[in-house]
Amino acid sequence: MIITIDDENVSKRLDKVVSEMFPDISRSFIKKMIEEGEITVNDKKVKAGYSLKKNDELSVVIKEPEEVNILPEDIDLDIIYEDDDIIVINKPKDMVVHPAPGHYSHTLVNALMFHCKDSLSGINGELRPGIVHRIDKDTTGVLVACKNDNAHKALSEQLKVHSITRKYYAICYGSLKEDGTIETTIGRSLNDRKKMAVNVKGGREAITHYKVLDNLNNRFTYVECQLETGRTHQIRVSMASIGHPILGDEVYGPKKNTLNVNLQGQVLHAGVLGFIHPRTNEYMEFTAPLPEYFNNLLQRLKK
Numbered sequence: 001m002i003i004t005i006d007d008e009n010v011s012k013r014l015d016k017v018v019s020e021m022f023p024d025i026s027r028s029f030i031k032k033m034i035e036e037g038e039i040t041v042n043d044k045k046v047k048a049g050y051s052l053k054k055n056d057e058l059s060v061v062i063k064e065p066e067e068v069n070i071l072p073e074d075i076d077l078d079i080i081y082e083d084d085d086i087i088v089i090n091k092p093k094d095m096v097v098h099p100a101p102g103h104y105s106h107t108l109v110n111a112l113m114f115h116c117k118d119s120l121s122g123i124n125g126e127l128r129p130g131i132v133h134r135i136d137k138d139t140t141g142v143l144v145a146c147k148n149d150n151a152h153k154a155l156s157e158q159l160k161v162h163s164i165t166r167k168y169y170a171i172c173y174g175s176l177k178e179d180g181t182i183e184t185t186i187g188r189s190l191n192d193r194k195k196m197a198v199n200v201k202g203g204r205e206a207i208t209h210y211k212v213l214d215n216l217n218n219r220f221t222y223v224e225c226q227l228e229t230g231r232t233h234q235i236r237v238s239m240a241s242i243g244h245p246i247l248g249d250e251v252y253g254p255k256k257n258t259l260n261v262n263l264q265g266q267v268l269h270a271g272v273l274g275f276i277h278p279r280t281n282e283y284m285e286f287t288a289p290l291p292e293y294f295n296n297l298l299q300r301l302k303k
Contacts, residue, residue, distance in 0.1 A: 003058040014041065015048040018060065025062075025149075028156070029123050038062075070099050070127060072114035073106065080142060080286050085151040085279050087116065087130075088144050090288040093264060097134040097143070099127045112145055120145070121152035132156060133230065138248075138265025141168070142273040142288040154278035159230060165274030166227040168235055169213075169290060171267045171297060172244040173253060176221040182208045182238040186231040195251060196233045198241045206231045208238040216301040220247060224271075236266060247297075261297070269294055 009017045018039060019027050031048045033039045038061045041050060078090040089108065096103040099110070112120060112130050120130035130145035132155045146152035158164045187203030189195040207228035214222040221244065225235045236252050239245055245253030248263030257263055274285035
């Protein structure tokens with residue numbers, strides 16, 4: 001498809017203009033298309049932020065969605081809510097959200113493909129059908145997936161403008177006396193590319209509000225963390241940056257477990273998720289109760 005730029009779109013960013021022309025395609029996917037040369041200007045690859053000029057010719061190649069090679073699996077799902085547009089899941093501990101090297105089966109995507117059949121959005125590609133946001137393998141709790149691209153785009157936009165309610169519950173090391181907000185930037189660590197870090201060059205704004213729910217013998221604190229932004233490992237990195245890493249987090253916290261309990265990763269639970277429904281435009285809020293192991297830890301640490 002060839003599009004000639006007129007006066008109305010002169011000096012606008014390439015990705016913004018294409019997003020306006022193709023509202024059913026997410027901005028992030030458009031950027032990916034630009035990077036891969038599926039969207040060019042005057043037959044040349046340019047960056048997403050390219051400033052368009054009058055009479056520039058845009059070539060847009062929209063590929064047919066790739067066939068998903070990941071196999072559906074009959075895995076039990078704890079479904080909180082479901083309709084024709086979305087499905088809200090209470091994800092268990094130790095479940096990977098989408099396939100990746102080393103985890104091509106037994107993921108949430110495998111389970112969703114079996115349950116939803118062909119009704120999953122395709123915007124995030126063949127390995128992540130339906131997935132709008134993710135939570136870590138060891139994090140439990142509420143997560144939403146989309147059954148069509150319109151729903152996916154609507155929820156992605158809400159994530160982008162930080163209008164989605166996301167409350168997490170965690171046990172962190174040390175004694176926190178009062179509520180607070182952590183405002184920093186988070187980006188890929190310069191020393192270890194598998195980790196995230198605060199205040200690194202190229203990092204993106206990260207805002208986490210935390211509320212003290214219970215002091216656990218001045219050794220640990222039970223907290224509620226509400227995300228204003230959504231960066232990779234945001235709560236884990238942010239709490240560690242103020243000296244209160246999440247209990248069981250061997251990446252950002254102490255490597256040694258002194259509780260004589262198999263913690264199996266960070267004690268972090270996505271408890272509340274709220275958003276505007278993509279079809280009805282009504283606000284909906286979903287909750288997932290603390291898992292048994294989390295409650296047991298709370299009781300043990302109070303003694």
